[in-house]
Amino acid sequence: MRIMARIKNHDLTVLIDSGSTYNFISERIANWLQLPVIPTKPFNVKVENGNPLKCQGRFENIQVLLQGIPFFLTLYALPLCGLDLVLGVQWLEQLGTVAYDWKKMTMDVARQKISAVFAGDYLLFLLGSLESPPSIMVTRNLWSARV
Numbered sequence: 001m002r003i004m005a006r007i008k009n010h011d012l013t014v015l016i017d018s019g020s021t022y023n024f025i026s027e028r029i030a031n032w033l034q035l036p037v038i039p040t041k042p043f044n045v046k047v048e049n050g051n052p053l054k055c056q057g058r059f060e061n062i063q064v065l066l067q068g069i070p071f072f073l074t075l076y077a078l079p080l081c082g083l084d085l086v087l088g089v090q091w092l093e094q095l096g097t098v099a100y101d102w103k104k105m106t107m108d109v110a111r112q113k114i115s116a117v118f119a120g121d122y123l124l125f126l127l128g129s130l131e132s133p134p135s136i137m138v139t140r141n142l143w144s145a146r147v
Contacts, residue, residue, distance in 0.1 A: 001105060005085060006065040008033050012084035020088030023073050026080040035059045045078060053078045
């Protein structure tokens with residue numbers, strides 16, 4: 001599922017990937033945002049097409065707004081193409097129980113007294129333009145994405 005996120009007031013494209021162990025950020029985006037890198041021993045990450053990508057740095061405690069909801073994440077740098085962030089199990093496990101609706105492209109999450117509905121880009125396309133990020137509507141502690 002793809003959603004929009006913000007780091008330092010910049011809109012980013014995110015892939016939520018339950019097949020990914022860690023969270024990743026594009027090296028290009030990390031450099032552009034001037035995030036402070038923590039050098040790590042290089043390791044290879046096998047991606048969907050089977051090719052390994054080399055990870056050479058990590059970024060700690062980075063505030064990522066996912067459809068208006070703040071998360072502080074560890075991100076590993078990868079030379080990603082077509083994506084800015086990949087959120088894997090490292091992020092998903094923070095959410096606890098998640099109900100997916102693949103037809104509507106939504107994730108319904110209960111987290112720290114707040115219920116969140118993350119809407120993927122397919123739903124945003126059906127509701128309106130993908131050119132503008134979704135706004136957030138709050139009703140009785142229910143956060144939901146609206147275009």
